[in-house]
Amino acid sequence: MEVSLEEIKKNKLDAETLNIAVRILNEAGYVVLEKVLPLKLMKNIRSVLEKRHEKNGEEITLMSMPFLDPRIIDNPLAMQIIKEVMGDKFFSYLPYGFNTTTRDARYGTVNGEESDTQWIHRDSSQLFPGFPIALPVSKIVVNIPLVDFTVENGCTELWPGSHLIVDPPVDINDPYHAYNVCSEERAAALPSVRLIMPAGSVVVRDMRCWHRAMPNHTDEIRTMIAIVYLRRFYNAMGDHGVFRSGIPEGMWVQMSERAQNVYRFHSVIEQ
Numbered sequence: 546m547e548v549s550l551e552e553i554k555k556n557k558l559d560a561e562t563l564n565i566a567v568r569i570l571n572e573a574g575y576v577v578l579e580k581v582l583p584l585k586l587m588k589n590i591r592s593v594l595e596k597r598h599e600k601n602g603e604e605i606t607l608m609s610m611p612f613l614d615p616r617i618i619d620n621p622l623a624m625q626i627i628k629e630v631m632g633d634k635f636f637s638y639l640p641y642g643f644n645t646t647t648r649d650a651r652y653g654t655v656n657g658e659e660s661d662t663q664w665i666h667r668d669s670s671q672l673f674p675g676f677p678i679a680l681p682v683s684k685i686v687v688n689i690p691l692v693d694f695t696v697e698n699g700c701t702e703l704w705p706g707s708h709l710i711v712d713p714p715v716d717i718n719d720p721y722h723a724y725n726v727c728s729e730e731r732a733a734a735l736p737s738v739r740l741i742m743p744a745g746s747v748v749v750r751d752m753r754c755w756h757r758a759m760p761n762h763t764d765e766i767r768t769m770i771a772i773v774y775l776r777r778f779y780n781a782m783g784d785h786g787v788f789r790s791g792i793p794e795g796m797w798v799q800m801s802e803r804a805q806n807v808y809r810f811h812s813v814i815e816q
């Protein structure tokens with residue numbers, strides 16, 4: 546959707562725009578704010594990323610500028626929408642990630658052949674898989690394309706409304722495949738869209754939406770930033786500081802697998 550120049554300058558969506566954005570996010574599972582960030586910033590991030598890549602990630606940390614530019618990690622328009630749908634105690638973590646596709650990107654094998662198309666998946670399953678009703682959004686990813694996203698360079702394919710799809714409970718041998726991966730046949734019966742959008746757009750997406758990376762037929766690297774925001778309850782205990790103490794490694798190695806699983810949110814301190 547379009548955001549007016551005044552709103553971009555004010556760093557604030559008008560009440561009506563905010564309402565529409567929230568409605569689209571709730572109904573379609575994603576909303577795109579077109580071209581709200583300057584190209585200069587996208588270019589700068591791209592060139593520092595490239596330098597970082599040349600140096601194998603050494604010397605340039607992701608916990609520095611321009612990666613932590615407030616327009617990226619604290620984007621006022623995205624924040625306004627997220628606050629509206631998840632309340633004001635949502636949280637995130639750093640560094641954030643990047644989704645990149647190149648001409649030679651491969652996503653495993655399909656019928657014995659290497660696939661240049663990603664499998665259809667949701668990044669987050671329903672909160673209570675098997676529950677017959679979709680609950681309100683609790684995990685959101687903000688994607689920011691660093692280059693123009695086109696069909697040629699493999700812009701994401703997405704199934705609008707798929708965040709609301711619920712399934713009966715399944716045998717949990719492989720939860721990722723059971724809850725997050727959608728079969729080609731099933732998705733083929735439903736309409737999908739390609740996220741064609743200019744660099745500097747801001748996508749706010751319910752992480753339950755089915756989507757996939759598509760083949761990049763160009764020599765340009767197609768990259769987008771991906772920052773995850775979670776509702777407060779995902780770290781309700783963390784708010785109380787109960788995981789503050791790390792478990793000494795000597796203690797950790799003596800714990801049973803069951804105990805290590807129960808205390809998995811603690812860090813383990815080397816001695």
Ligand SMILES: O=C(O)CCC(=O)C(=O)O
Pocket residue numbers: 644645646668699700701702756757758759
């Ligand atoms: O790069 C994309 O277009 C989507 C990437 C993605 O869905 C993922 O890696 O989970």
